[in-house]
Amino acid sequence: MSLTDKAIAQIRDLIQSGDLPPGSKLPPEQELAAQLGLSRSLAREAVKALSVARILEVRRGDGTYVTSLQPGLLLESFSGAVELLQAHPGALLELLEVRRLLEPVAAALAAVRISDDQLAELHGHLDAMRDSRDDVELLNRHDAAFHHTIVAATGNTTLTAVLDAISGRTLQARIWRGMHDSQSAVRTLTEHEAILGALSQRDAPLSQAAALLHVSNTEKWLREHLRTEQPAAG
Amino acid sequence: MSLTDKAIAQIRDLIQSGDLPPGSKLPPEQELAAQLGLSRSLAREAVKALSVARILEVRRGDGTYVTSLQPGLLLESFSGAVELLQAHPGALLELLEVRRLLEPVAAALAAVRISDDQLAELHGHLDAMRDSRDDVELLNRHDAAFHHTIVAATGNTTLTAVLDAISGRTLQARIWRGMHDSQSAVRTLTEHEAILGALSQRDAPLSQAAALLHVSNTEKWLREHLRTEQPAAG
C-alpha cells in the first residue's frame, strides 16, 4: 500500500468520523502534507483522487473543501463506472436486467407519492415527445427526463441517482438511434402513455406492470438488435 | 477543467473506445506524459485517480495496466461511496428503501435460477447462524454471505455488486450489534428460514414476499432504533 493510498484512507476516515463535515475546508496543501506526514506531491495525488470521486472539491486560489456528500453527487462516480462497464461484453445485458428489476418497483412507489405538479411535468415531456418524432436527439432527452421524473417522484434521491446511472445516457442514445427507423418508436410512445395513465390514477400495481412492460420491450429490442449487428457492439 | 482532468478523460476515452482493452499495458510514465502533453507529475495524478477507481492497476517496478473492468471490480468504488453516504443524514433510510425495493425482486429472479449447490450453500450459512448466536461478528458474516449467495444465484454480477454495496458492511454490523440483546435475532432467523424454504421450492412470488418481509422488518427496526439513540447516529 503506497503512501498516497494511506493518505486517501486517512482523509476518508476524517470525513466519515465527522471531523471533516460536509462543506468544511481542508488545510492548505503544505499544512495538509505536513499533517499527513508526506510530501506535497503525494498530498496532491490524494486530493485529486478524492476530488474525482466527488468527495472533495478544489477551488483554485481559494482552498479545498469537502463536498455536500449528497447521494446524487457521490453517485456520479458510479455513473462513470457504468459508462466503462459497457465496454465489458455482457455487462450491457446485465445492466438492463437490473433496470428491469428496479424501475417497475420504483414506479409503483412513485404512484403513491407523485404530486400533481410532477404529473403535469410528465404530461409535458410526453407531449414534447409526440411533437419531436423527427429529432432523435430531442426525443431521447425528453424520454430520459420522463423516466427521471417518475423516479424522482419517489422522493428518494439515492434511488434516483442509481437508476439515472444504470439507465445510461450513452446506451439510451444508441437505442433511440436504432429504433428511429422502425415502428418501435410509436409503440414506445403508447407504453409511456400507459405508464402515465397508471400514475395519474395513483395505481401502484398498474404502474409497476406498465413500467415492466416498457422496460422489457426495450430489453427485448436491444437483445435482438445486438445479435444482428454483432460487430458494432464494441 | 484542469490538465489532469483532461488527461483522465483522455485515458478513459482510450479505454472506452477499445484502444486500451482490459489487461493491456500503458506506456511508462515518461512516454505517457509526453503523449498526453503534460508533465510526469500530472500524469501520475491522473493514473492515481483512475487506479483508485479500479480502472487502472499499478504494479510497482513493472508498469501500469488496465484492469479487467469487470462489474464487481468497478463497482467497488460505488461501495466506497455508499460508506461515505452514511455520514449524510437521511441517506441511510434512503439506502434501506432501495434495498427494500431491489432485494425482493432479486430474490424472485434467484428462485428460478438457483442451483442445488447454491441451495446447499444457503443451508450451510443458515446452520452456521443457528450455531453462532453468541458470536455477533460471526453471525453478521454468515448473514451477509446468506444474502450475497441469493443475489449471486441470479447470475447477474452487476446486480450482485450493486446489492452488496447498498447492503453495506458497516451498516449491517451496527444493526446486528443492536439486535443482539433483543429477541429480534430469533425472528430474523425464522425469516431467513422462510426465504430459503421458498427458494428451495423455486417459488418466485413466495421468495419475493419472504425477502420483502425480512428487509421491511429490518428497516422498521432501524427506523425505531434511530429515533431512540439519536445522538449516536453520527
Added chain:
DNA sequence: CGCCGGTATACATCACATGTATCCGGCTCC
C-alpha cells in the same frame, strides 16, 4: 537449476514558477 547483477519501472521528495481568487485599504463619487 539457482544466484546475481543490470535495466526498466514506479515511488517519493524538493524547489521553483505561474495563474487565480479573496481580502483589505484607499480613493472617488454621491
Added chain:
DNA sequence: GGAGCCGGATACATGTGATGTATACCGGCG
C-alpha cells in the same frame, strides 16, 4: 461624511523539472 469602486497584497492551487530510492523483470553466469 458615507457608500461604492478600484488596485495591490496575500494566500492558495496549478504546473514543471530534476533527483534519488525501491521494486520487479530478465538475461547471463556459475
